[in-house]
Amino acid sequence: MRFVVSSDLLLLLLISFLLQHVHICLTFTDNNRLYYAKEFLHRFGYIKTNDSSLEISPPAVKAFQRFIGLNQTGIIDELTWQKMREPRCGNKDLRRIQRRKRYILQGSRWPSNEPLTFRIVKYPTTFPQQFVDTELTKALKLWSSASSLEFEHRKLKKQDALKASNLDHKTDIRISFEIGDHGDTEPFDGPGNVLGHAFFPQYGGDAHFDNDEYWTMKSTDGVNLFQVAAHEFGHSLGLEHSNKPDAIMAPFFKGYTSNFSLQEDDIRAIQALYGGKPSKSFSSPLSNSIETFQPASKQMAPSVKSSNKVTSLCQDPQFDAIIIIDDDTYIFKDHLVYRRSKSSLDTEYPKPIRDVFGRWEGGIWQTIPDKIDTALTWPNQQIFFFKGKHYWKTIRFQLQTGYPRLIQDGFRGLDEHHFFTGHLNAAFVYSGDNHTYFIKDAMIWRLHMNLEFSSSIDIDYPQFASRWLNIGEKITSAIQWINGLTYFFSHKYYYRYDHIHQQRLPEKW
Numbered sequence: 166m167r168f169v170v171s172s173d174l175l176l177l178l179l180i181s182f183l184l185q186h187v188h189i190c191l192t193f194t195d196n197n198r199l200y201y202a203k204e205f206l207h208r209f210g211y212i213k214t215n216d217s218s219l220e221i222s223p224p225a226v227k228a229f230q231r232f233i234g235l236n237q238t239g240i241i242d243e244l245t246w247q248k249m250r251e252p253r254c255g256n257k258d259l260r261r262i263q264r265r266k267r268y269i270l271q272g273s274r275w276p277s278n279e280p281l282t283f284r285i286v287k288y289p290t291t292f293p294q295q296f297v298d299t300e301l302t303k304a305l306k307l308w309s310s311a312s313s314l315e316f317e318h319r320k321l322k323k324q325d326a327l328k329a330s331n332l333d334h335k336t337d338i339r340i341s342f343e344i345g346d347h348g349d350t351e352p353f354d355g356p357g358n359v360l361g362h363a364f365f366p367q368y369g370g371d372a373h374f375d376n377d378e379y380w381t382m383k384s385t386d387g388v389n390l391f392q393v394a395a396h397e398f399g400h401s402l403g404l405e406h407s408n409k410p411d412a413i414m415a416p417f418f419k420g421y422t423s424n425f426s427l428q429e430d431d432i433r434a435i436q437a438l439y440g441g442k443p444s445k446s447f448s449s450p451l452s453n454s455i456e457t458f459q460p461a462s463k464q465m466a467p468s469v470k471s472s473n474k475v476t477s478l479c480q481d482p483q484f485d486a487i488i489i490i491d492d493d494t495y496i497f498k499d500h501l502v503y504r505r506s507k508s509s510l511d512t513e514y515p516k517p518i519r520d521v522f523g524r525w526e527g528g529i530w531q532t533i534p535d536k537i538d539t540a541l542t543w544p545n546q547q548i549f550f551f552k553g554k555h556y557w558k559t560i561r562f563q564l565q566t567g568y569p570r571l572i573q574d575g576f577r578g579l580d581e582h583h584f585f586t587g588h589l590n591a592a593f594v595y596s597g598d599n600h601t602y603f604i605k606d607a608m609i610w611r612l613h614m615n616l617e618f619s620s621s622i623d624i625d626y627p628q629f630a631s632r633w634l635n636i637g638e639k640i641t642s643a644i645q646w647i648n649g650l651t652y653f654f655s656h657k658y659y660y661r662y663d664h665i666h667q668q669r670l671p672e673k674w
């Protein structure tokens with residue numbers, strides 16, 4: 166009897182095991198398919214390490230299915246398998262799973278003060294050169310017509326071949342058609358599947374195309390060079406793969422499209438990195454501030470003299486924090502605060518922070534510290550100032566009692582367990598959803614409910630800030646300004662986010 170019971174138990178255990186691992190049983194019939202699928206998921210960033218087993222974890226399959234908009238079954242079903250066989254770009258879809266550290270270091274952006282140069286270093290063997298020139302130029306034009314970017318073709322006359330290596334050295338984006346293993350650890354695979362790949366700006370921006378493809382133009386036969394080039398150049402400019410299926414930056418080749426053009430998602434991405442066409446006029450609190458503050462800080466020059474190392478805001482537009490009180494914008498830099506009034510030039514500022522924000526307590530003037538990390542404006546004139554692991558709160562200029570406090574006490578979850586170690590870069594209420602966000606280096610956290618003490622960090626966070634914002638730059642400050650838009654500041658640039666950007670809000674992967 167005992168024996169029977171334990172054998173039943175074994176059977177039960179076996180069934181439950183099979184139910185739990187049913188994906189293995191369903192797909193194990195085709196080892197080749199499983200092998201290929203696993204290679205695919207590893208190659209494109211969905212599996213971290215590729216062991217020799219033929220087992221694929223359902224979350225990895227689901228991540229791929231989610232990225233391309235298929236049902237998240239977690240198994241290599243027919244649709245998923247078909248998608249894996251389609252021609253596509255060789256760049257990874259989810260790079261940070263594999264290369265978190267490199268990704269954090271990556272700035273993904275070209276300086277935008279000069280035209281970017283490109284050169285076709287190696288032409289394809291089966292496509293006329295002059296058409297390669299026109300198709301690739303056309304592809305770059307898609308990106309320049311939607312942004313502040315400009316491109317310059319570095320073309321070499323035949324007799325100058327010897328100068329080529331010298332010229333290559335000075336060219337930003339080098340384009341070549343390559344076969345198989347071509348020296349960058351990402352060998353091409355012959356006709357079909359991978360069509361090309363490209364490097365992000367920090368890795369040189371070069372674009373490689375598989376010379377084994379049947380490259381064509383204006384034809385449904387073969388692979389359309391213009392379309393694939395437009396995609397690869399997106400990487401060269403700093404864009405990642407998009408999970409919007411109609412975007413140029415979606416990883417799969419969609420076949421020849423006669424009216425091929427950038428989609429909304431592509432335009433938002435390129436403009437987040439390089440801004441729109443310069444003719445478009447748009448205002449920023451910072452750019453206005455610099456103009457406004459110039460005379461003021463000149464007037465204040467004598468008082469700044471005492472500390473020579475401190476540069477004024479107009480000498481160096483980098484600042485520590487930005488807040489709003491009574492519709493006036495206050496900008497903090499070192500020990501000074503600057504004011505930009507809504508309507509008038511403010512000659513009273515800058516002032517020492519300690520003269521503006523504080524409170525009398527027992528005959529002593531208590532104040533917020535100098536050189537704060539960042540600050541946050543909440544409704545009802547509540548202002549939070551952050552420095553290190555502590556924060557101070559004022560109502561308008563009045564410092565509240567009981568501060569400083571630990572950040573992790575007031576905003577639960579912003580602690581070591583959630584990868585926060587102090588010294589925030591930015592804190593802001595995002596105009597898209599009115600949640601509060603905190604940025605530190607590459608990470609972004611979201612507060613669940615905008616309440617001090619009763620709030621905690623959302624469980625889906627932290628996420629990578631560059632992915633959330635689609636900005637490769639490190640964000641140093643952010644604010645929802647009085648026009649209701651959210652502005653992000655990096656060292657030299659600012660980015661304005663309008664409400665359209667709500668749609669690209671936190672995408673999980």
Ligand SMILES: [Zn+2]
Binds near residue numbers: 255396406416
């Ligand atoms: Zn790609």
Ligand SMILES: [Zn+2]
Binds near residue numbers: 347351373
């Ligand atoms: Zn390559």
